[in-house]
Amino acid sequence: MPHPSGRPAGLTATELVRAYAVGELSPVEVLRDVAEVIDCREAELNAFWQLDLQGAEAAARESESRWRRGAPAGPIDGVPVTIKENLGRAGVPMSAGNAGVEPVVPTRSSPVAERIEESGGVVLGSTVMPDWGMLSSGVSSLHGITRSPWNPALTTGGSSSGAGAAAAGGYGPLHVGTDIGGSIRLPGTWLGLTTLKPSAGRVPLDTPYLGRAAGPMTRSARDAALLLSVISRPDPRDWTSMPPTDLGTVLPPETLDVRGLRVGLHLDAG
Template identity: 40%
Template sequence: MKTRDMLSASAIAASVRAGELSAVEVVRHSLGRIAEIDAQYNAFCLTLPQSALEAAEEIDRKRRAGEALGPLAGVPVAVKDFTPTAGIRTTFGSRAFEDFVPTTDAVIVRRLLEAGAILVGKTTTPEFASSWFTRSELFGATRNPWVPSHTCGGSSGGAAVAVATGCVPLAEGCDMLGSVRGPASFCGIVGLKPSLGRIPFDALPSTFDDISHFGPLARTVEDAALFLRSVAGPDPVDLFSYIPSLNLPETIPARPDGLRIALSADLGYGVVHPEVRAAVKDTAKALSNTGARIEAVDLGLDADDAELTANASMVWMAAHYGALRDTCPEKLSELTLKMIDIGRTFGAAEIKRIDFLRAKLWRKLAGVFQSYDVLLCPTMAQPAPALGGDDFDYGGRTADGRIATLDLTGMFNLVGACPAVSVPCGTTADGLPIGAQIVGPPHDEALVLSAAAAIERVRPQPGWHQ
């Protein structure tokens, strides 16, 4: 490849199909980029040069033979070290699974490979994808590429850094309370939580988990859409995947004119950093200046709702990983142990209250979507914290009864059918990216991605350069 920076996934696939680029050339560029920068940022916990080059050679052979090529032909991708990959170590970021090698691919991995994507490596995650800070006792801390003394976010932090730094144009992540959207916001890229079940989820023992989503991290909305088209669709591994079919246009329109946008600067409960609030309001103004109708709305949420969501996440940790706390606590991080212990303190009746919150949130959103196309709010309430920060630095109550939260994403996993995307919309004075979050009505990824593309158009942001 002649350029220093990685091309878009769409451009790579088109060029490989046309014979203008060889898949081998693209993969060598990707592997070279990883070798050049990963010691500084720590996005990858392992790379796969031999198998990646062999897969690239097979793509090139198929093209020369005139065989059909998939929509991601020759595109280097990275998969999170939480998502099962057959024959490739998958640790979940934990010493308890340090030597675990799955025997089967997750459905999303299989579909990426069938679409012609080439797996070049696996990306770092905090233990059990349970932290906003991507660091683990196995692999250390992953750094924000814009300001390396700050975190890249979590839990798909390695994936976000891999995309932001041009190692790959696409990476897979999983989003349980914002683990795709949060790192995307902190690293200045696009991160999509599709509708629940849009991509079958099979990375957990429970097949009835209803807050977990696979989703893409990409540098552009168009590339995120390409990823989604390539992997969406039902599969028996996930009952929730039997939903209305994905309906995305070939090219995502970026027309703000006529969009009806509901705006919430803080979801009613969050303490939002002034620069984040200003960037999202400037984004709303830019959309309004190009024909969108923007109106502020009150979602009726409060600090109790946010606190209940956080508590539910710790119950989730206790349910999934509590047995490890009993059998091998020495292999778990202090954060994991703390979350499991807190999760075990909640009774069944209190846990059930999360369903009442979901009903409350959905009733409000249903009313919003009767009058507006999408909801616009910040993705994260704060810019990326310093590397030495801690998840429990956040979540306390302020004097006026608000929550000193880090994220504004987790609420929307409680209404999983509603897709949500983070798209870059500004930077702080210190150079840290800020993301705007678009939330849409159930199963309408086309609308959400179109609104995100409109933000790309009216608030273009610079890409990362070392």
């Protein structure tokens, strides 16, 4: 079963923000619905390494208060988000998906995590990855097997396996993965998501690594652009950081007529 449509957990981030703005939904209400989905599906999907619903509820309550005052912290205020475990969050162990090493506990959050929190994102927790992020599947010596929400007998792809399962499974609309050779794009393809490996320097990392990128994993192009606009803000820890850009200008209007459009499909990488 894919994501839960027809309920708050299945809404896009852009839909949630619009609903918060007019008081049709609250961040706490949405978080509790997402938590129900997680409770129902997580034993099978195995998307999380660290799940902190108590911390998420506190963040959702703060967001709810900001929306009531008409003062949201940013464009994703109150929206549930997950972050791949190799993107550091202060005080949260980073295992690299490997059972043979002692997890590292960062004292400061990564640029990605900081930008999300500054913008009011409600972080649910850290999603799993295979050992060292070096497999194109959801198999980890520490975490076990992460499964596809569409069919648990199938793989999620990797290495952003937990992020992919969370996105397709309805654990809220916004998820961040990382990619060197396909770790965002493979789960995106196999799970029917909108994903993107950004250009080098578009999303700051700590420490910078020219072959690796962090990027959005969502269920809509507009959500991908929204999340990218947040996590792409520059950070002095990454000397490759690019100046910010208005990603909203690259999106077509919602009323775009797609009839007559041609789509290119690249089948031979040479």
